[in-house]
Amino acid sequence: MHRREFLIRSASGLGAAWLTPKGVLNELANQNPLRKFSASDTVTLGRTGIKTSRLAMGTGTIGYGHHSNQTALGLKGLSGLLLNGYDQGLRFFDAADAYGSHPHVAEALKHVQRDKVTVLTKTWARDAATARADLDRFRRELGTDYLDVILMHCVTEGDWTERFHGVMDVLSEAKQKGIIRAHGCSCHSIEALRAAAKSPWVEIDLARINPIGAHMDAGPETVVSALREMKAAGKAVVGMKILGQGDLRGRQSEALRYALSLGVLDAFTIGAESKGEQEDLIRRVAAA
Numbered sequence: 001m002h003r004r005e006f007l008i009r010s011a012s013g014l015g016a017a018w019l020t021p022k023g024v025l026n027e028l029a030n031q032n033p034l035r036k037f038s039a040s041d042t043v044t045l046g047r048t049g050i051k052t053s054r055l056a057m058g059t060g061t062i063g064y065g066h067h068s069n070q071t072a073l074g075l076k077g078l079s080g081l082l083l084n085g086y087d088q089g090l091r092f093f094d095a096a097d098a099y100g101s102h103p104h105v106a107e108a109l110k111h112v113q114r115d116k117v118t119v120l121t122k123t124w125a126r127d128a129a130t131a132r133a134d135l136d137r138f139r140r141e142l143g144t145d146y147l148d149v150i151l152m153h154c155v156t157e158g159d160w161t162e163r164f165h166g167v168m169d170v171l172s173e174a175k176q177k178g179i180i181r182a183h184g185c186s187c188h189s190i191e192a193l194r195a196a197a198k199s200p201w202v203e204i205d206l207a208r209i210n211p212i213g214a215h216m217d218a219g220p221e222t223v224v225s226a227l228r229e230m231k232a233a234g235k236a237v238v239g240m241k242i243l244g245q246g247d248l249r250g251r252q253s254e255a256l257r258y259a260l261s262l263g264v265l266d267a268f269t270i271g272a273e274s275k276g277e278q279e280d281l282i283r284r285v286a287a288a
Helices: 003-014 021-031 075-087 102-109 128-142 165-176 190-198 220-232 249-261 275-287
Strands: 042-044 051-053 055-058 092-094 118-123 147-155 180-187 204-208 236-240 267-270
Touching (some): 051 055, 055 075, 055 275, 075 102, 092 267, 102 118, 118 128, 128 147, 128 165, 180 190, 180 236, 190 204, 190 220, 204 220
Parallel strands (some): 092 118, 118 147, 204 236, 236 267
Antiparallel strands (some): 042 051
């Protein structure tokens, strides 16, 4: 194997760009300039046909109990942050019932063309009846007739695709009726992630990934292996915890370079907490 080919495979497959950014990354840049990225790049989520921005605006940093760092900004504060991102070319709103961010997203949606943004939200439903009720309630709360993406939130069981088949059936039916455009899950264990990789039902997976393994399902190399399996199967992979839930907040550029170097993420979500922080992230993606 030639040295250049070895370097490229190492950087993309093992995250070597993170481990030796001034060595491997610089040599690659000199021999074959790396692709330029933008937070506002239009990407397609797997085989769903959904086109959106590379960077999603997260609304759930430390999000649970219908509260998050972002919802603490208030209705006008968070909706204004979403609209500021929209003005910068971001078209991906990442919400969840658990974050309590539906009213904030709904307020932002009043000021944009609905078909110009992708609305993703998440349900904790673990039975069919709750899933049906959530679909109706979520659309009311968000002020929209349809949801672009709905995910089963925080699945942890290795057998979740069997245990929660009732929820999966409800979401499949909703897609057939045009109530949603795509379905999938967010995983919070390596067993659940591996099950998602093998499930034909999963169209989109929200996966925790960063170079130091902070708040992840397993070490980066193990997680990336599962994500490559997903990608090969045509699933959309959306990264989360890119900054390790704040653990990498002082090393944003390195973390972004790592995420972009993997070649498995269709998009990724980061929850900014101010317009200045949001615009700084946008600049850092362009410079990565």
